[in-house]
Amino acid sequence: MKNLEQQWQKVLNFFKTKFTDGEEPQLDTILFLIGIQELGLIKPGFSKDEKINLMHIATCKLLEPYGYYEFSYRDSEGWPHYNRVKTLSDNENQDELMKEAIVNYFNDNKLL
Numbered sequence: 001m002k003n004l005e006q007q008w009q010k011v012l013n014f015f016k017t018k019f020t021d022g023e024e025p026q027l028d029t030i031l032f033l034i035g036i037q038e039l040g041l042i043k044p045g046f047s048k049d050e051k052i053n054l055m056h057i058a059t060c061k062l063l064e065p066y067g068y069y070e071f072s073y074r075d076s077e078g079w080p081h082y083n084r085v086k087t088l089s090d091n092e093n094q095d096e097l098m099k100e101a102i103v104n105y106f107n108d109n110k111l112l
Contacts, residue, residue: 004096007103010112030102034058037109038080053079062101063088 015025019033035054036042038061046054060069060082069082088094106112 004100004103007107007112008099011102011106014106014112027098028055031055031058031062034061034102034105039078041078057082059098062098062105065104066097066101 011030012025015030015033016022019025020029032051032054035056035058038057039054057080060071061080063069064071064082068084068086068088070085072081072083074080088097
């Protein structure tokens with residue numbers, strides 16, 4: 001899908017200019033920053049577990065419109081929690097799905 005690739009390049013360029021000093025961002029970096037956006041809290045020094053949780057929040061948020069997760073609640077510290085609705089099959093192209101989901105997230109939030 002050519003349009004997806006063009007939009008994906010825009011997402012990568014967004015991260016290159018704002019966060020990675022021109023380097024191609026890793027998917028984990030993109031997920032981490034989306035997780036921070038969804039948490040709505042910036043603090044110095046997230047722990048390793050918190051970083052993993054932030055990437056999980058991002059994954060849940062990104063795959064929610066596809067029916068894989070549904071938002072459940074925010075805990076007393078403001079962390080969002082999701083329930084898994086269905087599991088990705090091994091046959092699905094997970095990389096392409098994540099690219100599409102990230103592009104849609106950026107478009108929906110008017111970040112591009």
